[in-house]
Amino acid sequence: MNLDAKIPSGPLDKKWEKCLLEMKLVNPANKRKFEVIVVGTGLAGASAAATMAELGYGVKSFCFQDSPRRAHSIAAQGGINAAKNYQNDGDSIHRLFYDTIKGGDYRAREANVYRLAQTSVKIIDQCVAQGVPFAREYGGLLANRSFGGAQVSRTFYARGQTGQQLLIGAYQALERQIGLGNIRMFPRTEMLDLVLVNGHAKGIVVRDLVTGEISSHSADAVILATGGYGNVFYLSTNAVGCNVTAIWRAYKRGAFMANPCYTQIHPTCIPVSGDHQSKLTLMSESLRNDGRVWVPKVKGDKRSAHQIPENERDYFLERKYPSYGNLAPRDISSRAAKEACDDGRGVGPGGLGVYLDFADAIKRLGADKIRERYDNLFVMYETITGENAFEVPMRIYPAVHYTMGGLWVDYHLMSNIPGLFVLGEANFSDHGANRLGASALMQGLADGYFVAPYTVGNYFATNSVPRPSTNHAEFKKIEAEIHHRTQNLLSINGKRTPTSFHRELGKLMWENCGMARTDESLRINLKKIPELREEFWRDVTVTGANNSLNQALEQAGRVADFLEFGELTSRDALERKESCGGHFRTEFQTAEGEALRDDENFAHVAAWEFQGEGKTPLLHKEPLVFEELKMSQRSYK
């Protein structure tokens, strides 16, 4: 199997232009003859669905939430990057490209990232035109802030609700097309399988989450924009509904899963308060602009923050990374916090936390300025913890936040299955081994507004497999398989709840495949996860019936897929015998404790091919070639 990324030849800054020119177009009069299925209505899915409909294609859009406006992009707080250089501080497309490649620890494709940086400027224009209420300066121009992993101010924001406002923009564009009759929307509908006809992705099988009805939908192409798989860790900053099912089903139908071990741990989350915890809450990384991270210098210091004098505090990020300080990239900041806590200097319950202190910023700028910048975050913190961060420093701890891995896609964002496109967090393409802050929103919208509408059109214009009827035998076969699986889940009648399995899996993942991984810990997972999976299918209890709204059944299906996916993630982490970005193997680190890459042996994308139930998946490697940049040891000192 040859993994051809179809990267255009020629100079880096001309590749996308060349690609656009070479792609075949669909005649405007013929566009309505083509139908595309879009699964997921987050930034990538909603923007793709709306744009494809605007172009004249028939679109069917699916989401499991009650409304397309609820997708988890909504929770992104901090901002969206764009190389506008509005602040005249030396930003450029090339600099955003460089920061993203470097931030991703040289494990992303140059061509994709360069296109992302080029597209970033158009995203801001588009969103402004839609009425997204970005923050403004008094003169009326757009405001920017700086963000982790960058030395320029290129982040656009809408208070602490940037994700929400961008999603509402895309959602409104989507609803406009629904109102015009160009999109058929299926909320509360979950994709349970992908259907291939003659080797091309031509449809999906879904379950209506209200009636339980299983039905098939066919199309000329399928776009998956179903988000990340962070909930394999049970506790993460993802919404509780986020799941791996759509991309996992596609994997089991032949799509390659790339770099699943690249998971990002976010440094600024509210620490866990107990076993009942159902999710973790992130505090935007933008807080690190004005907050200073510290722990006591002495182990086991039980004094309150106020009682610890300045000279007994260790501002460890500023000490270790003087030039980036509190704005060091996410993986580096997270690991530094973990090290401080492992060293017995953590604060708060269980010693699993570090301080994020605004006292200096409040002194310098005044409380009003800080309130204006971060008000909703301070409110959120107080609501959850009962503490006022204007008076006592926040306590933060790293938590799983984003997953850089996902289905393998080429430069056209098409997977190895023709006709299957994967956008946003669901694909693996742009962030390498670590994503920089404010880049997820950028990628989701770049993929949906400005890449897929062209490349899917090119597929329509060049492919020869017509849209099948849903009476095709393949649809019927897969519907039957889903009925069988559902009945199976409902009839086990065991003793353990789906949640208890999910929590146990999460614990295995966090402990053995979390912030730091070892050969030994990963092998534990490869043994224990299959055992847990076997126990699940023997002893899970799923109450209720198939023909009604049944949240236990929904959850059980998702947990079953996580139980398979967790094993693949651990296998990928075991196979990658180096440390890079969010993947930190304890065996591979520099004398200073930084991630030690092995560019000779691991400068590749690891793409896994399903080989059948119970069989070891097959690893394919796509070499990463750096023509523009030289791979170097990441340094934020």
Place this chain on the structure above:
Amino acid sequence: MNLTLKIWRQKDRNTTGEFVTCQARNILPDMSFLEMLDVVNEDLTRSGHEPFAFDSDCREGICGTCSLVINGIPHGGQKGATACQLHMRHFRDGQTITVEPWRAKSFPVLRDLVVDRSAFDHIIASGGFVSVNTGGAPDGNALPVGKVDADQAMDAAACIGCGACVAACKNASAMLFVAAKVAHLGLLPQGQSERYQRVVKMVNMMDQEGFGACTATGSCEAVCPKEISLDFIAQLNRDYLVGCLKP
């Protein structure tokens, strides 16, 4: 702490529901209200009973999915917070808590505490947008927006579409929801060209979906987790009037 819940059970859209009583045991003050329900549901599932269906997703107060009326108040009465951000430290050991779904003709109950809010989507689809296609937008800084206007538009745009305003209103009016969108887009220069058609279309759709009329009692504002101001309804009324008078 231990609590008694009087909680709504309803099989589906077409069946009549009823309150049932159940116990919530070993609840900790740091749990969110939804985590308390998780505990109840886990206990029910383990003993072979069906858990209560309730909607939630982000559990950090921004997605607008959760939709619980707690002790008669949508989202439970904590100022500026959704039910997922309501923590059990605000309740007392031994307390009885009633939990029911949004009550509004336009939000039919689908099961237990889960309601159908697609009427809100229909209102947005009727005109709650700026009609620009992807591509061709001018430079973001080509259209300056004064900070005051931008901030006010943001205040309105903060609506998360949860529907608490409808649930709190004795007429089940959606005026605050519609007003927030009308104000968000109407305050920005980008929204001007469709300003008056937009408001008329959205209000007509609101009526068509069966939402009631505004009584200006302000219960919507009181329960809004994003504290959207009642003032926006005044702006809505003004724009609606102008929209109706325009030829």
